[in-house]
Amino acid sequence: MINILTGIDSTSAALNAERIRMDVVSQNIANVNTSRGPDGKPYQRQQVVFESVLKDQVELGATPGSAAHLVRASRVESALRPPRLVHQPGHPDADADGMVAMPNINIHEEMIDLMAASRAYEANLSVVKTARGMAQQTLSIGKR
Amino acid sequence: MNALSALRSLAYPALRADPLKAATEAAGPKSIPFTELEKLSPGLLAQPADAARPAGASFENTIKNFVEETNGKQAVANDSVKNLVSGQNVSLHQTMIAMEEASISFQLMVEVRNKLLESYQELMRMQV
Numbered sequence A: 001m002i003n004i005l006t007g008i009d010s011t012s013a014a015l016n017a018e019r020i021r022m023d024v025v026s027q028n029i030a031n032v033n034t035s036r037g038p039d040g041k042p043y044q045r046q047q048v049v050f051e052s053v054l055k056d057q058v059e060l061g062a063t064p065g066s067a068a069h070l071v072r073a074s075r076v077e078s079a080l081r082p083p084r085l086v087h088q089p090g091h092p093d094a095d096a097d098g099m100v101a102m103p104n105i106n107i108h109e110e111m112i113d114l115m116a117a118s119r120a121y122e123a124n125l126s127v128v129k130t131a132r133g134m135a136q137q138t139l140s141i142g143k144r
Numbered sequence B: 001m002n003a004l005s006a007l008r009s010l011a012y013p014a015l016r017a018d019p020l021k022a023a024t025e026a027a028g029p030k031s032i033p034f035t036e037l038e039k040l041s042p043g044l045l046a047q048p049a050d051a052a053r054p055a056g057a058s059f060e061n062t063i064k065n066f067v068e069e070t071n072g073k074q075a076v077a078n079d080s081v082k083n084l085v086s087g088q089n090v091s092l093h094q095t096m097i098a099m100e101e102a103s104i105s106f107q108l109m110v111e112v113r114n115k116l117l118e119s120y121q122e123l124m125r126m127q128v
Helices: A008-030 A107-139 B003-011 B019-027 B034-040 B059-085 B092-124
Strands: A046-054 A069-078 A084-087 A099-102
Antiparallel strands (some): A084 A099
16 A cells, blocks of 8 residues: 555544544533533533554554554543532522532633644644645656 | 777786686675575565566556556545545545545656656657
8 A cells, every 4th residue: 555645644533533622622612501411410521531542553454563653532521520509599400599500611711622622623734734745746856 | 818808908907917817806705696695685686587577576567556556545535525425424534635645646646657658758759
């Protein structure tokens, strides 16, 4: 197999991982006011954990010893912060004191995460762009 | 003594006494048999002319494999576009990267074809 765009595998994996991170952030933003989840408790902030894997662990067909480090979103975990308590006496989920437990999500934090994910995605895209540019410039060797 | 060896003995006065003997002595201890060299760097040295050439390694087959591989990359790109637009589990960037790879390997194939054609035309223009 000719390898046209070398090193593109780890970039592709990183794009995938950043995409997952963005999905998780959008889920957090969407649920910022969800006071009751399927388990009856308020929604908990989810965060994604990245881990690096070797390429030949992921693909069976990969050449053994090709030590390309790929990244993948290994798991999505709940944040352990306590819920936000809001005083809202008429709310169906309010307790005896009229306090409603809201998700432990800080919207500003989520916006920052969104920007970070988008920038990281952009950085990986520019790696792809540069690799393509290099290949095309190489193909023009010897042209008049 | 023919004309050529006479010329050589003119050029190298030291060899004049006994050109053949001196030449073999100079070259003898330094030269390594071909088999030894081949053991050190297998495949690097040119095979002797009479060695049977393996059938799979001809230039024609190389080109054929190359064209087939380019075609394979086009097929991969085609498949991933098809999977993307029909809602399969293929991400946008994977499709774009597959298309980009297909495009660049096609460009490479066109370049190789241009070079081959150019050398053919150069040969046809040769005055005999």
